[in-house]
Amino acid sequence: MIDEVTFIEQLQGAQTKEQAFRKLVTIYKERLYWHIRKIVISHDDADDVLQNTFIKIFKGINNFKQESKLFSWMYRIATNESISFINKRARKSNLDISDFQEKLTSNLENDHWFTGDEIQIVLQKAIHTLPTKQKLVFNMKYFDKLKYKQISEILSTSEGALKASYFHAVKKIESYIKNNNH
Amino acid sequence: MSKPLKHSIDYLRNKTQKEHGFSVPENYFESVEDVLFSKIVEQQLPKNDGFVVSEGYFDTLETTLFSNIEFPKKESKVISLRKRMIRYIPTAAAASVLLFFGLNYIEITNRTSFNDINFSDIENWLDEDYLDLNTTNTIFVDSDFTENNLFEEVVLSDEDLLEYLSTVDNSTLTEIES
Numbered sequence: 083m084i085d086e087v088t089f090i091e092q093l094q095g096a097q098t099k100e101q102a103f104r105k106l107v108t109i110y111k112e113r114l115y116w117h118i119r120k121i122v123i124s125h126d127d128a129d130d131v132l133q134n135t136f137i138k139i140f141k142g143i144n145n146f147k148q149e150s151k152l153f154s155w156m157y158r159i160a161t162n163e164s165i166s167f168i169n170k171r172a173r174k175s176n177l178d179i180s181d182f183q184e185k186l187t188s189n190l191e192n193d194h195w196f197t198g199d200e201i202q203i204v205l206q207k208a209i210h211t212l213p214t215k216q217k218l219v220f221n222m223k224y225f226d227k228l229k230y231k232q233i234s235e236i237l238s239t240s241e242g243a244l245k246a247s248y249f250h251a252v253k254k255i256e257s258y259i260k261n262n263n264h
Numbered sequence: 265m266s267k268p269l270k271h272s273i274d275y276l277r278n279k280t281q282k283e284h285g286f287s288v289p290e291n292y293f294e295s296v297e298d299v300l301f302s303k304i305v306e307q308q309l310p311k312n313d314g315f316v317v318s319e320g321y322f323d324t325l326e327t328t329l330f331s332n333i334e335f336p337k338k339e340s341k342v343i344s345l346r347k348r349m350i351r352y353i354p355t356a357a358a359a360s361v362l363l364f365f366g367l368n369y370i371e372i373t374n375r376t377s378f379n380d381i382n383f384s385d386i387e388n389w390l391d392e393d394y395l396d397l398n399t400t401n402t403i404f405v406d407s408d409f410t411e412n413n414l415f416e417e418v419v420l421s422d423e424d425l426l427e428y429l430s431t432v433d434n435s436t437l438t439e440i441e442s
Binding site: 129132140190195198201202224248256 | 266268269272273275276279280282283284285286287288289292293296297299300301303304307
């Protein structure tokens with residue numbers, strides 16, 4: 083595996099851009115997809131947002147200043163794309179964002195691409211009662227096993243604030259599951 | 265990690281097995297690159313096809329178009345009387361034949377003899393149409409026409425009888441005697 087600096091140079095070079103970009107997509111597509119999917123819930127929406135995310139990355143790669151890791155930068159783009167996507171959807175539905183998030187998980191039982199059992203449905207419903215930042219932190223820490231340092235880069239938030247967010251998120255989810263799982 | 269947090273995370277892990285439950289269509293990830301690159305290429309293509317028309321081209325299109333089209337003039341058809349007559353000859357001939365047979369047929373079916381008339385028809389005719397008995401009806405009443413009145417109660421005086429007999433032809437009486 084070549085080092086990140088060389089890889090970024092290839093991504094920014096006119097001759098090497100396309101080939102390097104194909105490599106980038108192959109490496110990160112699944113991680114970014116799952117990150118997006120856990121925010122937007124439906125597979126079709128996740129697919130759309132993933133495509134838009136990579137298009138943004140492709141168009142913006144020449145302006146990438148390497149102030150953060152490439153991975154963090156892409157994660158940030160995917161997060162922003164996902165959040166603006168659900169905000170747009172909520173506005174179109176004339177719903178408050180928290181009501182819209184509740185609606186997103188209300189039909190998981192009938193989602194063809196959701197194969198979880200009852201406890202996974204309760205878990206998703208619990209996650210989607212959280213404020214956006216707590217939800218993101220919980221997903222990235224609990225499922226994606228990212229380190230606070232990485233999450234801090236992605237969300238531009240201090241590690242201390244993230245730890246507090248994660249703590250609140252976990253306690254709320256635990257309480258939700260205890261109250262809603264029989 | 266603080267004790268309460270560790271305790272809560274352990275609880276969640278035991279409950280959910282760290283699974284989120286989402287899945288994707290089969291081979292979805294294999295097609296991500298191709299779909300993505302076709303989108304990128306599509307976005308790089310120029311939005312306009314580059315063709316232009318001269319200013320006001322569409323405003324003058326009809327005028328230019330119609331000036332170059334020769335529309336056939338509407339002419340009224342002239343049919344000569346001779347042609348018209350010739351055209352009607354077969355129709356007239358057919359009508360004449362039909363009229364000839366038609367009239368004969370009516371004449372044949374209408375020829376009626378006296379024997380064809382029923383007695384009941386004659387009676388009806390006499391009763392309803394021919395004889396007007398209204399005046400006679402006012403003189404007689406029903407009782408005048410009973411059997412007794414007509415045959416039994418006719419009383420002739422001797423004078424009347426003698427007068428009647430004197431009018432009778434004697435030759436007739438002789439014939440009766442013989």
